[in-house]
Amino acid sequence: MADLPPYLSPSSASAFDGCPRRWRFKYIDRLPDPSGQAALVGSFAHRVLEVLCELSADERTVERAKALAKEEWPAFALDEDFIALELDETASRAFRWQAWLAIAGLWDIEDPAGVEVVSTEQKISTDLGSVPFVGIVDRVDRVGERLVVTDYKSGTLPGARWREDKIQQVMLYAAAIYGSTDELPERARLLYLGQRILDIRVTDQRISDAVDALGGTWNQITDACTTDSFDPQPTVLCGWCPFVSQCPEGRAELTRRSEAGSLPAHAPAAALVA
Numbered sequence: 001m002a003d004l005p006p007y008l009s010p011s012s013a014s015a016f017d018g019c020p021r022r023w024r025f026k027y028i029d030r031l032p033d034p035s036g037q038a039a040l041v042g043s044f045a046h047r048v049l050e051v052l053c054e055l056s057a058d059e060r061t062v063e064r065a066k067a068l069a070k071e072e073w074p075a076f077a078l079d080e081d082f083i084a085l086e087l088d089e090t091a092s093r094a095f096r097w098q099a100w101l102a103i104a105g106l107w108d109i110e111d112p113a114g115v116e117v118v119s120t121e122q123k124i125s126t127d128l129g130s131v132p133f134v135g136i137v138d139r140v141d142r143v144g145e146r147l148v149v150t151d152y153k154s155g156t157l158p159g160a161r162w163r164e165d166k167i168q169q170v171m172l173y174a175a176a177i178y179g180s181t182d183e184l185p186e187r188a189r190l191l192y193l194g195q196r197i198l199d200i201r202v203t204d205q206r207i208s209d210a211v212d213a214l215g216g217t218w219n220q221i222t223d224a225c226t227t228d229s230f231d232p233q234p235t236v237l238c239g240w241c242p243f244v245s246q247c248p249e250g251r252a253e254l255t256r257r258s259e260a261g262s263l264p265a266h267a268p269a270a271a272l273v274a
């Protein structure tokens with residue numbers, strides 16, 4: 001029997017839905033799962049936008065963001081996951097440039113000076129249905145009388161069939177705000193920096209669907225912990241799984257895909273079966 005975690009976050013729930021075995025490695029065995037370069041670029045962009053949006057509206061300019069990026073960089077460069085990337089000066093400069101494109105991409109899709117920011121990086125702990133939930137909400141805005149939940153995304157806007165998972169996550173944030181403040185947000189927005197905004201109306205039905213799905217995942221996690229049974233779910237994503245060397249089914253999937261020519265060459269684990 002494995003210990004049930006004390007709470008579920010949107011990323012943990014999504015990880016279990018993706019592959020229970022991978023979830024076990026990360027959340028029960030606590031094996032190291034360092035953030036990759038793309039995730040770290042996003043973390044740095046998030047940090048700069050968080051500080052920017054804590055400033056008064058008229059200070060939220062591109063020039064101020066540039067100055068903040070310079071101020072925040074020395075502390076970020078000490079992050080152990082960033083150090084583990086072992087970037088040389090040229091690669092480090094490319095990293096900062098990528099992060100800057102994400103930061104500056106905010107102005108491509110909205111003018112932050114026109115936003116009434118209520119909170120940034122707000123940690124919310126609440127029960128959603130019967131699930132103990134913890135989430136960190138990038139930004140909560142007020143538009144007129146109503147709240148709007150905003151989540152930054154520095155990755156590529158996913159195709160339509162992959163968006164539902166992201167929408168579900170932001171609906172959980174809306175549900176958590178509703179549960180903890182009694183104010184139902186009117187909209188939930190995914191800001192794909194430099195690309196476009198996915199703007200979704202929050203309804204009781206959407207909230208209820210997201211909370212039900214979270215409850216279903218929580219029940220599956222409870223069963224898996226009770227029986228200590230975490231099935232592998234091999235997909236192309238095994239190519240990006242940091243635990244593939246501990247997972248025979250994942251390695252078999254990589255081999256099968258490599259032989260079929262369907263394993264992307266840029267997948268970090270592709271070298272294992274090259």
Ligand code: SF4
Pocket residue numbers: 019020021022232233234235237238241242243244247249250251
């Ligand atoms: S290698 Fe694939 S099947 Fe194995 S844990 Fe990772 S994602 Fe799951």
